Amino acid sequence: MKVTNMNTYRTLLSQMDRTSSELNQSRITSATGKRLTKASDDPTSVRPAMLARERIQGADGFLRTMASGLSRLDVQDTNLGQAENLLIRASELVVMSGNGAYSAADRLSMADELKNLRESMLVVANSQVDGKYAFAGYAENTQPFSANPAYNPPVDSRPMLYGGDQGSVKLEISPGEQVAVNIDGQSLFLGDADGDGNPDPGKVDIFALLARVEEGLRSNDQAGVSAELDNLKTALEQVSGFRSQVGNTASRLETSRDAMADVQVDLKELLSSYEDADLAETLTKMMQQEQALQAAMSVTSRISKMSILDYL
């Protein structure tokens, strides 16, 4: 077969074109560290890589949500702890008032302290986080507890009325998994989960209880005050029940957060296996291509040196 000059140059040119475009691709790959920068680089990896990236991004969102849920629960835990302390102090006062050594005047000052305790309890119940009421359900801009204008003990024994709603604020912490991160103030402070305006059986209206104790102390009704001790215990259990619920939710969030962080690491590894270049492989390939290109160039220069004209 006759080899013409055009054959030689055409073949060399196409070979050099191809090698240098491959070399260019390898250079881009090693410079970016990505082997998947456009769909045609590896069409079968596109779908798993994009889905992995979406899930990583989603995991970021869930982690942020959980962090915000946790800080919310933290604040609530503090509030509930304070409510517990107030009730414990109230119980102490009731126990103390039973002591015959105290006079009516002493009980009057105890009544004053109890009034303070009730006011502190109201502050806790109306506490705000970022300017939003914590125990108001969805109605976070409405002050949940306000004085009942119709308060008149035997007829209407509710000193405080609930102005919030019973919305349960849920956060999504992983796809399809939602947890409630707020506490219904009405069942916490008024013992009224069904919202009928009266405490449910076995529950107490903490404000009414504190008011009764205060009144009892003021009127030096020792027996009446001591009788409320059981109710104070119930109230304390009512609050600590919610507090342990908050603790449980928080520990569930923490577990989920750690799991989500682990999943995210796995997903990042998965994504990397689809879109990141193996640097050692890329560099080796690049060196091979450089050599091939050099060889092609040196062949070209040899061809131009060799001519039949030199021998004629």
Place this chain on the structure above:
Amino acid sequence: MGGLTSALNIGKTSLLTSQKTIEVTGNNIANVNTPGYSRQIPILSSYPTVQINGQSFGTGVKIDQVMRNHDTFLQRQLGERSATAGEADARSMPLTQVEQVISISESSIAGEISRFFDSWQELSTDPSNSALRNQVLQRAQTLSGNFNSTIRELSSAQEDINVTLESKVEAVNFKLKEIATLNQRIASLETKGQGALSDRDRRDQLVTELSSSLGVSYFEGDNGMVSLQLPGGHTLVQDSTAMSLETQRVDGNVQFSLRAPSGGSVALIPGNFGGEFRGLMSVRDSHIPGVVADLDKLAYNLLNEVNTLHQSGSGLDGVSGRDFFTPLAVEAGAASQIAVGLTQGNQLAAGTGSAAGDNRNALNLAALSSKKVIGGTETFTGFYANLASRVGIDVQQNSLTQMGSQDSLLQLQNRRDSSAGVSLEEEMINLIMFQKGFEASAKLLSTVDEMMDSLLSLKR
């Protein structure tokens, strides 16, 4: 005396023939780099012998004809292969452009969709926060803007193809006319018994170029003229008559018709073409519209799913039943028209009720991102990823076809050159050969001359 004169005559034919062969060789060398040039070979034959006293004597040499090395089979293959290579080459640019538009990076439409739903998720943690509400609106605006601009870029890719097609028509028409002229020349030269070698080379070259751009088929008649046809069977050149391609814009797209010199005109459909034209039109008429239809489907589903959920919720202002995106009646064109209908952050229905802390609807909207809502089988991201991967497969396959057809085209060109091309080595050796022939003829003449001298000196 008759003997010596005829020897002189033989020397003369030899000298002239050697000169001619050197000219032919020189012409070959001169055209070593001419594309499509076929190597020419002088065909030598001896003059008829004369009978003297019952014996035959030769009377010298002549050039019968100058032929060209030519292989019709290879030439046809070259044409067919050029059509395939032309089609793949032409598809490559616009396909790459489509691939760039359907990006797989984090700023792709899929990324924007994820970010949009993430912003709902973030809003669910603090539903009355106006910064988060505005963030949802902004993300939605970026998302719909991304849809709109993607469609714009795809239609500008279509427009680029239209402009490319229009710009190629003039060159094609020029080539068709040139082939008709060459047909005429070749026929008239060859009926006079003259060769039309370089005209035929030029015509072969033009036919190969038209194969690449139009995928033409051709056959050569007895008169040496070629007829050229489109793959659809429409005649482009018949003997010395050339049709011309004309373009019209129909709905913004370039359509072709074929006009005969007599004035009649036939409309052509994209299926009538081959080569580059077919490649370009297939991207314009089937590939890009397919991608646009998928994006419309994605946008339409997204718009409806989000609107349906959004209507079931209520804004901070207590108004419920609002659409989030401006509602659209039909799927076609959804990606180019999708737009956010809300203007104020407090119109966002994050809650089922209007209470500030109600985040139920935001949770429902955020959960849309992982729901299989398109046809009940695909999430939004999954649907887009499938689209991107299909585009990638098309680009990859086309570049494989392109590389394969370029390889085989290269092989064919090399094969053609090894039979019809000019090799400098071969020409140099021929040059030496013909030069020696020339030197020997000159020597013959000078010998005869000396002999005549000696003959004439006898009389002195």
